[in-house]
Amino acid sequence: MTLLLLLAILDGLAYAALVFMVAVGLTLVFGVLRVLNIAHGSFFAIGAYVAATLGTAAAATAAAPALALPVLLLAAVLVGGALGPVVEKLLLSRIYVKDHVLQLLVTFALFMVLEDVQKLIWGVQPIFQDAAVKALGPVEVGDIVYTRYQLFLLPGVAAVTLIGLMWFLRRTLTGRVIVAVTHDREAATAMGIDAQRVYLLTFTFGTMLAALGGALASPTTSLVPGIGVNMIVLSFAVVATAGLGQIEGAALTALLIGLGRSVAVYFAPEFEVVIPYIIMVVVLLVRPYGIFGSPELRRV
Amino acid sequence: MEPRLALPAAAGVALVVGLAAAAPWLKFVFTIALAKGLAVLGILLLLRAGQVSFGHALYVAVGAYTVAFARPGIGELLVLLPLAVASATAVGFLVGLFVARYRDIFFGMLNLAFSMVFYSLLEKLYTYTHGTDGIRVDRPSFAGILLDRVPYEWVMLALVLALSLGLGALARVFLASPLGQALPAIKTRETRLEFAGISARRVLLVAYVASAALAGLAGGIIAVTTLHVTPLLAYWTHSGELVFIAILGGGGSVLGPFLGAIVFELVRVYASAAFPDAWQMILGAVLLGIILFASRGLWGLYEDLVSRRGARP
Numbered sequence: 063m064t065l066l067l068l069l070a071i072l073d074g075l076a077y078a079a080l081v082f083m084v085a086v087g088l089t090l091v092f093g094v095l096r097v098l099n100i101a102h103g104s105f106f107a108i109g110a111y112v113a114a115t116l117g118t119a120a121a122a123t124a125a126a127p128a129l130a131l132p133v134l135l136l137a138a139v140l141v142g143g144a145l146g147p148v149v150e151k152l153l154l155s156r157i158y159v160k161d162h163v164l165q166l167l168v169t170f171a172l173f174m175v176l177e178d179v180q181k182l183i184w185g186v187q188p189i190f191q192d193a194a195v196k197a198l199g200p201v202e203v204g205d206i207v208y209t210r211y212q213l214f215l216l217p218g219v220a221a222v223t224l225i226g227l228m229w230f231l232r233r234t235l236t237g238r239v240i241v242a243v244t245h246d247r248e249a250a251t252a253m254g255i256d257a258q259r260v261y262l263l264t265f266t267f268g269t270m271l272a273a274l275g276g277a278l279a280s281p282t283t284s285l286v287p288g289i290g291v292n293m294i295v296l297s298f299a300v301v302a303t304a305g306l307g308q309i310e311g312a313a314l315t316a317l318l319i320g321l322g323r324s325v326a327v328y329f330a331p332e333f334e335v336v337i338p339y340i341i342m343v344v345v346l347l348v349r350p351y352g353i354f355g356s357p358e359l360r361r362v
Numbered sequence: 363m364e365p366r367l368a369l370p371a372a373a374g375v376a377l378v379v380g381l382a383a384a385a386p387w388l389k390f391v392f393t394i395a396l397a398k399g400l401a402v403l404g405i406l407l408l409l410r411a412g413q414v415s416f417g418h419a420l421y422v423a424v425g426a427y428t429v430a431f432a433r434p435g436i437g438e439l440l441v442l443l444p445l446a447v448a449s450a451t452a453v454g455f456l457v458g459l460f461v462a463r464y465r466d467i468f469f470g471m472l473n474l475a476f477s478m479v480f481y482s483l484l485e486k487l488y489t490y491t492h493g494t495d496g497i498r499v500d501r502p503s504f505a506g507i508l509l510d511r512v513p514y515e516w517v518m519l520a521l522v523l524a525l526s527l528g529l530g531a532l533a534r535v536f537l538a539s540p541l542g543q544a545l546p547a548i549k550t551r552e553t554r555l556e557f558a559g560i561s562a563r564r565v566l567l568v569a570y571v572a573s574a575a576l577a578g579l580a581g582g583i584i585a586v587t588t589l590h591v592t593p594l595l596a597y598w599t600h601s602g603e604l605v606f607i608a609i610l611g612g613g614g615s616v617l618g619p620f621l622g623a624i625v626f627e628l629v630r631v632y633a634s635a636a637f638p639d640a641w642q643m644i645l646g647a648v649l650l651g652i653i654l655f656a657s658r659g660l661w662g663l664y665e666d667l668v669s670r671r672g673a674r675p
Contacts, residue, residue, distance in 0.1 A: 100416075153650075156654065161412065162466035162467060163413065163470075164653055166414060166416075166466070167414060167605070167653055168654075170416065170602065170646075170649075171645075171646040171647070171650045172646065172650070174599075174602060174642040174643065174646030174649070175646035175650075176646075177643075178639060178641070178642045178643035179643065181639040181640075182639055182640060182643075186639070291478070292478070295471075295478050298471045298475070302471070302472075306467070331486075332486045332487060335478070335479060335482040335483075335486075336482075343460065346472075347460070350463060350464070
């Protein structure tokens with residue numbers, strides 16, 4: 063019983079870290095661009111696939127164990143750097159003035175396209191590449207043998223991302239410019255800030271975060287079609303529970319939902335998928351704008 | 363129904379029946395297409411309020427599984443379909459109480475979340491649903507008569523044609539009613555609607571429950587036509603299809619969903635066989651094209667064609 067609970071907590075921590083990586087990108091992009099990007103889930107999946115491909119290629123070289131971790135980061139940078147600017151420039155920049163429903167439809171359409179791009183490139187058979195987990199090896203926690211990768215690396219990266227992002231947004235010039243555009247785009251533009259550039263930058267960075275989440279997830283699971291949709295729905299639950307645009311809040315709710323889900327995995331496996339949404343629905347019933355969100359002003 | 367729509371509707375019915383008589387396999391395609399058209403009619407109601415649901419496959423699946431669960435005990439089509447509608451309406455009301463509080467992003471994504479939860483429950487509760495294998499549905503009787511395959515297919519097509527015409531006309535009456543007129547007001551300025559003393563939440567809830575009922579009916583028809591239900595009915599791709607058809611057909615007229623659904627299913631029969639792994643990609647790309655360049659859909663193109671001809675001396 064206690065053993066199971068400990069396992070559930072360890073799993074929950076690792077899972078929450080992954081969900082947070084994706085959710086924080088989603089909420090950051092929404093906060094700045096005011097567009098909820100459904101294709102964010104595809105960026106996660108593509109990041110995972112590219113990481114697996116690079117990992118397999120790296121495993122064939124002489125320096126295999128040393129390369130297993132760097133290729134994960136490389137995958138995220140490649141995917142974010144290649145897809146982010148293209149999508150923002152060609153697609154999103156056309157729809158900032160349109161209403162929310164059309165924006166949602168556009169990102170949904172992009173999501174449909176990218177889902178099949180994955181199938182065309184990587185096929186529908188499960189892909190498994192866990193060189194990164196093996197490179198770090200196992201660790202004993204009490205009576206449990208756990209992977210160092212999931213115990214230290216995943217929560218570590220998530221924590222560094224959270225702290226780094228807070229520091230970046232509050233202490234650096236670029237970060238403050240982003241915050242300024244978020245608060246009042248017109249005023250910021252009047253001060254001479256190039257809002258287009260801020261959008262491009264933020265979106266590319268958000269894409270990288272999703273791809274990094276995918277890359278980090280890839281050694282711990284088999285990659286099959288459909289991981290993108292599960293992740294976008296789950297990270298939306300996290301982001302909505304926290305309040306759209308809330309970064310620290312997303313970390314907390316990711317933890318809550320990650321732990322809730324992994325406890326369910328061990329104690330009520332049929333309802334594993336339902337738990338995050340029950341948490342979300344309960345929170346939204348009490349606070350319709352999320353735990354940390356505030357109601358938007360209504361126009362008359 | 364005013365003459366402007368009666369003519370194309372009559373032409374459409376004649377075309378569907380004529381083609382189905384000429385090529386027997388089209389009976390099945392048209393029945394499924396028109397059933398989806400009914401579900402899309404519900405999506406259209408929500409689109410009028412400026413809301414889009416990425417989870418209406420949930421109600422299609424509720425309707426279909428209701429038929430699958432009830433079929434061993436009940437053998438009559440005219441009982442099974444109302445049952446499907448009733449259960450989808452009930453689920454739609456419960457979910458609607460919650461989602462009608464939300465707009466835009468939350469509305470769309472909460473619907474997606476509910477449908478994905480239902481999908482995974484259908485998949486995991488194997489003892490009841492047989493998981494991904496799905497459930498076989500025996501062919502039911504129609505008005506007490508057990509029909510052979512070919513007459514049964516004709517009856518289904520006639521039934522779904524009649525339902526499409528009847529419910530399409532009803533949707534038109536609804537949209538013209540004060541309640542229906544309140545829907546576009548939710549899209550433009552909800553606060554003003556509330557200042558006029560009308561509860562936006564209640565208006566949206568009515569439209570939502572109606573859309574759930576329509577989707578449930580579609581699910582019931584799909585179940586007794588394909589005679590097999592699987593969790594895939596609730597999957598997000600299916601919800602995406604419904605939204606896609608609504609945009610393809612165009613939101614300007616109640617005939618749009620049916621026009622869109624028939625074109626969609628006909629193209630799908632060929633395209634998804636030729637490119638099984640690129641089908642979603644084609645849909646997504648076309649959807650992008652319509653949104654960015656022809657936002658009134660196929661019905662809009664038809665209207666342009668008619669008005670241009672009318673303007674000619």
